[in-house]
Amino acid sequence: MANVVLRDVRKTYPGGVDAIKGVSFEVADGALCVLVGPSGCGKSTLLRMVAGLETITGGTIDIGGRVVNDVEPADRDIAMVFQNYALYPHMSVYDNMAYGLRNRGATKTEIDARVREAAQILEIGPMLDRKPKQLSGGQRQRVAMGRAIVRHPKVFLFDEPLSNLDAKLRIAMRVEISKLQRRLKTTSIYVTHDQLEAMTLADMLVVMNGGAVEQIGHPLDVYKAPATTFVAAFIGAPPMNLWPLSAAEAAALAGAGAGDGGAILGVRPEDFAVSSDATPPGGLALELTVEAVELVGPEIFVYGRRTDGGTGPTGELIVRIPGQSAPDIGNRLRVVVPRGKLHLFSADGRRRMTIS
Structure with a gap:
């Protein structure tokens, strides 16, 4: 596990468009940090910068005491869960979860142990032989999370993983993600535009607006004492x-x-x-x-x-x-x-x- 430190991180696109305007914060080892804000506020861009999928214009990103600005995504020791699952349709659940480990040269014994351990944690053991088309949306998202878990990464990155699920399933999966993160104690950064999702999941809440941070704090502290009228209006329903x-x-x-x-x-x-x-x-x-x-x-x-x-x-x-x-x-x-x-x-x- 590792802490994640962002220091004055910036992203400017050609033409002078400032997508991220000097963001700084630290996610403690084992904590779940939620980036929340309206569409276009920069939260997904910031997450992709931590993952290495977007280049950094300025500042530094430190994962576990190592600056990773110029480190390739595959070498950052992170695992990412997307909203669209990104499962291979022709592979079984087992093979989808094992694929990344095989590419990294893990032994068959190690792969089998990690896949079955993750399947037990996520309660998808009986589904290991199924193809993704035979699964519900919630089951597919569990497989996507299982694929990340088997990596034993330093950091989990979640990019709106529940946005494709219906309201009832979103609530159930939200609880499951919270329980899972606390069980694994892996440092996690989670992006969502849903303020209720953010409030119920976060150990640390980062409210973003227009590429900048409006407020950082524990969800209840942010709710009880919003720093700006934007936060006051955005957090709470x-x-x-x-x-x-x-x-x-x-x-x-x-x-x-x-x-x-x-x-x-x-x-x-x-x-x-x-x-x-x-x-x-x-x-x-x-x-x-x-x-x-x-x-x-x-x-x-x-x-x-x-x-x-x-x-x-x-x-x-x-x-x-x-x-x-x-x-x-x-x-x-x-x-x-x-x-x-x-x-x-x-x-x-x-x-x-x-x-x-």
């Missing part, structure tokens, strides 16, 4: 409610640290509470007109607009309430949030501010 504050309103929350440009206030949908009681000290109270309601199992998502005539948000707000009784469309709803649940950002959304 439904997203955080955000609206601008005037300079005076910002000063009331942040004091002298607010500056003169105003600020942006954020509230998670679950942090609102439906209440007719007095506003919590230093907190917030709003009245909404209900425009839409979503029933999601034990929860209700209420979409509404502020109708109490006060300053603050005038667009759509989202409130999550326990799924007991849904309000009717057109009804008015009073919601409150305590001061400790408010999030404050600079007017440009690039900096988290402290509420005094």
